[in-house]
Structures are given as structure tokens and as C-alpha cells.
Amino acid sequence: MEKDIGLSLGLLAGTTFGSGIGFLWNWQSYDLVWSVSIFGMLGMSAGLGYALWSRRSQKIS
Numbered sequence: 788m789e790k791d792i793g794l795s796l797g798l799l800a801g802t803t804f805g806s807g808i809g810f811l812w813n814w815q816s817y818d819l820v821w822s823v824s825i826f827g828m829l830g831m832s833a834g835l836g837y838a839l840w841s842r843r844s845q846k847i848s
Contacts, residue, residue, distance in 0.1 A: 801830020
């Protein structure tokens, strides 16, 4: 269950961040799509990594 939450929150945070960066830099639609996609994937991997790290640290303690 933690993996699903980590992926979902990572996707949400990554796409929001990518969209904000794109709008701040006044990118047009194609550049914005790439920005949102890349930051979404980075956010998903970070969320999944955090979920796995959190699960591992809970098992140790």
C-alpha cells in the first residue's frame, strides 16, 4: 500500500512542480508537456524510493 501512495504523491508533486517551472519560464505547449512528463517520472521514482526506504526503516526499528 505504501508503494501506491508513494507513486501517487510523487506523480502529483512532480507534475505540479514541472507545470510550475514551465509556466514560470513561459514555455509553450510542447515544452510544457515534456517538463511535466519528466518531472512526473522523477517524482514517481522519488516517491517510490521514499516509500521503500520508509518501509525498510520501520522493519529495522
